[in-house]
Amino acid sequence: MYELKNVTKSYATSRRTVKALDDVTLTIPRGQMVAIQGPTGGGKSTLLQMLGALERPSTGSVSLGDNDLSTMPDSRLGGIRAKEIGFVFQGFNLIPTLTAQENVETALEPLGLTSAERRSRAATALASVGLADRGAHRPSELSGGQQQRVAIARALVKEPEVLLADEPTGSLDEATRDDIMDLLETSWRDRGLTLIIVTHDSAVAKRAQRRLHIKQGKVTEK
Amino acid sequence: MFGTYLMRELTNRKKHTAIIAIGMALAIALVIIVNGVAAGVRDAQSSVLASVYGVGTDITVSQTPVAPTGDGAGQRPSFDFGAADGQTTDGSTSLSQSRLAVDRDTTTFDSTTLETVLAVDNVSAGTATLSLSNTSFNGQIPDITQTQEGTAAAGPTDGGAPRGGGPDGGGGSSFDVDSFTVEGIDVAGVAVGPLTSATLTDGRTFESTDSAASVVVVDSAYATTAGVAVGDTLAIGGTDFEVIGLVTSGTSDAATASNTYIPLGVAQAVSGLDGQVSSIYVQASSSEAITQVQSDIETALPDATVQTQADLASSVSGSLSTASTLVAGLGTWLSILVLAAAFLIAVLFTISGVTRRTREFGTLKAIGWSNRRIVGQVAGESVVQGAIGGAVGVAVGLIGLLAVNLAAPTLSAGTTADAASAAGFGGRGGGGGPAAATQVAATTDIVLQAPVTVPIILIAVGLALLGGIIAGVFGGWRAARLRPAEALRSIS
Numbered sequence: 001m002y003e004l005k006n007v008t009k010s011y012a013t014s015r016r017t018v019k020a021l022d023d024v025t026l027t028i029p030r031g032q033m034v035a036i037q038g039p040t041g042g043g044k045s046t047l048l049q050m051l052g053a054l055e056r057p058s059t060g061s062v063s064l065g066d067n068d069l070s071t072m073p074d075s076r077l078g079g080i081r082a083k084e085i086g087f088v089f090q091g092f093n094l095i096p097t098l099t100a101q102e103n104v105e106t107a108l109e110p111l112g113l114t115s116a117e118r119r120s121r122a123a124t125a126l127a128s129v130g131l132a133d134r135g136a137h138r139p140s141e142l143s144g145g146q147q148q149r150v151a152i153a154r155a156l157v158k159e160p161e162v163l164l165a166d167e168p169t170g171s172l173d174e175a176t177r178d179d180i181m182d183l184l185e186t187s188w189r190d191r192g193l194t195l196i197i198v199t200h201d202s203a204v205a206k207r208a209q210r211r212l213h214i215k216q217g218k219v220t221e222k
Numbered sequence: 223m224f225g226t227y228l229m230r231e232l233t234n235r236k237k238h239t240a241i242i243a244i245g246m247a248l249a250i251a252l253v254i255i256v257n258g259v260a261a262g263v264r265d266a267q268s269s270v271l272a273s274v275y276g277v278g279t280d281i282t283v284s285q286t287p288v289a290p291t292g293d294g295a296g297q298r299p300s301f302d303f304g305a306a307d308g309q310t311t312d313g314s315t316s317l318s319q320s321r322l323a324v325d326r327d328t329t330t331f332d333s334t335t336l337e338t339v340l341a342v343d344n345v346s347a348g349t350a351t352l353s354l355s356n357t358s359f360n361g362q363i364p365d366i367t368q369t370q371e372g373t374a375a376a377g378p379t380d381g382g383a384p385r386g387g388g389p390d391g392g393g394g395s396s397f398d399v400d401s402f403t404v405e406g407i408d409v410a411g412v413a414v415g416p417l418t419s420a421t422l423t424d425g426r427t428f429e430s431t432d433s434a435a436s437v438v439v440v441d442s443a444y445a446t447t448a449g450v451a452v453g454d455t456l457a458i459g460g461t462d463f464e465v466i467g468l469v470t471s472g473t474s475d476a477a478t479a480s481n482t483y484i485p486l487g488v489a490q491a492v493s494g495l496d497g498q499v500s501s502i503y504v505q506a507s508s509s510e511a512i513t514q515v516q517s518d519i520e521t522a523l524p525d526a527t528v529q530t531q532a533d534l535a536s537s538v539s540g541s542l543s544t545a546s547t548l549v550a551g552l553g554t555w556l557s558i559l560v561l562a563a564a565f566l567i568a569v570l571f572t573i574s575g576v577t578r579r580t581r582e583f584g585t586l587k588a589i590g591w592s593n594r595r596i597v598g599q600v601a602g603e604s605v606v607q608g609a610i611g612g613a614v615g616v617a618v619g620l621i622g623l624l625a626v627n628l629a630a631p632t633l634s635a636g637t638t639a640d641a642a643s644a645a646g647f648g649g650r651g652g653g654g655g656p657a658a659a660t661q662v663a664a665t666t667d668i669v670l671q672a673p674v675t676v677p678i679i680l681i682a683v684g685l686a687l688l689g690g691i692i693a694g695v696f697g698g699w700r701a702a703r704l705r706p707a708e709a710l711r712s713i714s
Contacts, residue, residue, distance in 0.1 A: 082590020
């Protein structure tokens with residue numbers, strides 16, 4: 001379960017200080033599917049980075065289960081990200097020189113598994129997203145939808161508690177968008193994940209159990 | 223994963239890898255070639271020096287020359303003839319005289335100095351020598367008695383009969399002055415000394431029983447010009463010496479250190495320099511001890527000139543000297559410059575590569591990769607790029623050295639009298655009279671051969687890896703500074 005208490009995040013620019021999150025207090029129960037919507041620059045990505053242990057709040061606290069993400073040292077935050085949080089990005093963020101199989105394996109690298117275990121789990125994860133026969137392909141040899149499937153396999157292969165998706169369908173056509181959303185929803189349901197999706201797309205947001213709206217750093221229920 | 227990722231990066235970013243590797247390869251090849259040629263030049267210098275000073279000589283000790291005072295050693299050779307000297311036939315008097323003395327620019331010192339030198343720590347062997355010049359005068363002048371009588375009877379102004387006699391029958395004279403060098407050496411078979419590098423070409427060399435004998439070993443080149451062979455006699459300082467052997471330089475085509483070699487005790491006796499030597503050859507127990515031995519001898523003998531092989535190398539002249547200067551100056555600085563440029567290229571390209579891969583490293587950090595793991599990946603890639611450059615550089619360097627050895631450039635080399643005489647015993651092989659002894663004493667052609675040594679290759683590979691490590695450190699530092707949120711934000 002996520003718990004955010006009076007979270008503020010400010011960025012200092014050369015001219016002024018920008019408040020990306022403004023006194024956000026929020027609880028997200030374990031296993032919930034949440035959509036976050038809002039205008040560009042409203043603070044969606046900052047909130048997602050806070051939840052993903054990529055940023056610390058300027059003030060306030062963020063906790064995931066028993067872990068206080070706002071005070072942990074970087075090394076421990078890295079450990080939390082490695083074990084408990086999966087990321088899916090709008091631009092897929094696959095490593096272009098590695099194959100699909102190897103890209104999925106990168107998520108298992110911090111866990112200290114043997115290479116055989118890594119290969120086996122990555123192959124299973126690829127099969128679960130329908131790309132069992134694409135393991136040897138590099139990202140440039142895959143379609144956008146297939147690349148996002150590889151990215152989802154990479155996020156799920158370590159069996160995280162939380163899956164954070166930043167505009168996961170933003171670069172895809174409608175048909176592919178629906179396929180990807182079906183895949184994410186199925187994974188969420190089957191694995192008991194906490195799934196948090198940042199999206200501009202209302203069709204995507206409507207599939208969530210809970211919808212949040214963020215504007216000028218303020219979060220409201222929708 | 224480390225190896226797979228590394229290989230994928232190197233093979234998929236070929237241009238990046240190639241630029242770093244080529245830069246490193248050029249630098250490493252240059253280092254190998256310059257070092258190889260430098261070693262070849264050093265070998266050539268050692269070869270020239272060995273022909274003059276002998277194999278195994280690490281240090282030479284001589285007395286700093288002093289201004290001559292009065293008659294005796296160090297003075298210009300002079301020949302004094304009395305009225306009754308010479309043989310008179312057909313109105314001409316033949317005069318002949320031979321003198322054995324040290325050169326004007328050589329100072330002798332007490333032979334017990336050798337004991338002082340041998341007592342210095344880490345001196346493994348030493349021997350003393352006495353460098354001399356034998357100058358002979360041969361000439362014909364008109365019969366002195368006849369000339370004096372004619373002058374007394376007729377006088378110069380009364381139109382008497384013209385003077386006769388002399389080699390031209392008209393009262394003229396003819397003189398011939400010849401000179402050759404003589405080295406008095408210890409015949410007890412010591413490990414160092416001027417004859418240790420010589421090769422016997424005829425007859426025999428000295429034996430310990432020759433210490434008091436009038437026997438001489440002659441340099442082959444001088445024997446040819448002087449027309450002497452084994453079994454002949456050679457007059458030295460007015461004493462007949464039996465020629466027992468002929469020697470040539472064992473390490474090059476150069477002449478040996480002296481025209482002739484005679485036992486030290488005999489040289490001292492014939493020259494009237496009992497108990498005197500002109501130089502001491504010293505062998506240190508190890509190359510590391512040479513500096514300490516030089517320093518200790520200088521302390522023990524404050525008035526002595528103590529020179530190492532490195533000091534003596536400055537006495538080598540000719541194109542070999544030019545090559546040495548070029549390699550030591552231009553070659554070394556060029557190597558350093560190219561190496562620094564290669565390192566800089568590697569560092570800049572690695573940092574540039576990390577910057578280009580901001581998204582990649584940001585993603586890896588987001589999925590839990592530690593800074594250490596990412597820095598290791600970047601450093602590993604850089605080290606392998608350096609190693610590839612090193613391997614190519616070693617290959618190119620070896621080809622370069624092979625080309626040098628196939629071209630086999632010939633360098634001329636000589637030891638100059640000024641420098642050599644400062645050492646107390648060089649510049650003695652030229653013959654041709656005292657004037658010639660102040661010019662280049664021994665000139666030879668040496669074929670430059672650049673050796674390939676394992677240490678040079680190891681150093682070159684080490685430098686390549688060092689370049690990779692330095693680039694990796696900078697690239698890794700850049701990667702470690704990336705904050706994952708900023709890295710991901712920079713692409714959105």
